[in-house]
Amino acid sequence: MRPLRHAWRPAAFSALCMLGATPGISHALTETEPLPMVYEAAPEPAERPNSTPAPVLRVASGCTLYLPKIDDMRLNKVSVGNLTLMLPTLHATPVKVQSIRAGGDPVEWARSALQSASRYGLQVVSAAPPSTGAAARQVTADVALRLAHSWSSGLNLVSHVVLQASYRMPGAEPVMRQYHGMGTRANWASGNGEFMSVLNLGMEEAVRGMVADTAALCDGKPLPDRGGAP
Numbered sequence: 001m002r003p004l005r006h007a008w009r010p011a012a013f014s015a016l017c018m019l020g021a022t023p024g025i026s027h028a029l030t031e032t033e034p035l036p037m038v039y040e041a042a043p044e045p046a047e048r049p050n051s052t053p054a055p056v057l058r059v060a061s062g063c064t065l066y067l068p069k070i071d072d073m074r075l076n077k078v079s080v081g082n083l084t085l086m087l088p089t090l091h092a093t094p095v096k097v098q099s100i101r102a103g104g105d106p107v108e109w110a111r112s113a114l115q116s117a118s119r120y121g122l123q124v125v126s127a128a129p130p131s132t133g134a135a136a137r138q139v140t141a142d143v144a145l146r147l148a149h150s151w152s153s154g155l156n157l158v159s160h161v162v163l164q165a166s167y168r169m170p171g172a173e174p175v176m177r178q179y180h181g182m183g184t185r186a187n188w189a190s191g192n193g194e195f196m197s198v199l200n201l202g203m204e205e206a207v208r209g210m211v212a213d214t215a216a217l218c219d220g221k222p223l224p225d226r227g228g229a230p
Contacts, residue, residue, distance in 0.1 A: 033103075033192055034100075034102055035100060035101065035102055035103055035195060035199070036103055036104045036196065037080075037103065037104030037106055038109065038112075039112035039113045039200055040200055041113075041116045042200065042201060042204060058120060059120050059121040059214070060218070060219065061121060062137045062218075063121070063138070063139070063215055063219075064122075064124075064125060064137065064139070064218075065114075065117070065122055065123065065125070065214050066125050066127060066128060066129040066139070066141070067126050067127070067142075067143060068127060068128035068129075068142065069143070070107050070111050070114070070142075070143045070144070072106045072144075072145050073145060073146050074106070074147060074148060077106070078099075078101055078102065079100060079101060079102070080101065080148050080149060080150060080195075080199065081100040081148075081150030081199075082097055083097070083100060083152050083190050084096070084097050084098075084152050085097075085098070100150060100195055102148075106145055106148060109203070110143065110163065111126060113200075113203045113204065113207050114143065114207060117210075122215070128140070137219075139169070139214050139218060140167070141166060141168070141210075141214070142165070142168070143163060143164065143165050143166075143210075144164040144165075145161075145162075145164075146162040146163065146164050147160060148162075148202075148203070149161075150199050150202075157184065157194055158184050158198065159182065159183040159199045159201060160202055161182075161183070161202035161203045161205070162178055162181075163179045163181075163203075163206045163207070163210060164176065164177070165177050165178075165210055165213075167223075175223055177210075179206040180205075181203055181205030181208075181209070182202055183199065183200070183203075183204070183205065184201070
């Protein structure tokens, strides 16, 4: 009789071979298929299946956000995350880590996301404000994309997106704020569309934070104190 201590080896070997041969897992992301970096707005949080209802975000009419400059200030401008392939064993041994590259323009991705803030009632103009003088209920902000990272975590995909806004108000010093957005979704096949979707969810949450602060500035309210954080 063959010793029991060797019984796991064929099963583990078969699992490893299956992992490397499954097209939906091993070839979902390749160096020739980077993410398109195209923003598509998801349904509002309260409308998403199996989601916790979020407060409705609506901006009073007449509030305009001017965006004269949007920059990509990420330290790593090539990668937007990583996919870790795990051997399906008791200890979930990593067998491969694959970088996820951005194929489109991250600045245009951020611009499209900010333009989508019109769904909340905010008017967004990708230009400097007119030189005829500052009007009431308008805000100018220089925006920088500081982070766009997605990764696989067990059976899920997760993302973290950070936008930095420098608000310029007439007669006041610029005020800087950072907006962190986290996204999560189920991972079905580690496909490009899935990684792009979870990045868009993170971006959407960051944009919502910026919309809320812009609305406060339009209403003449000071931004909340963040305890010294930007």
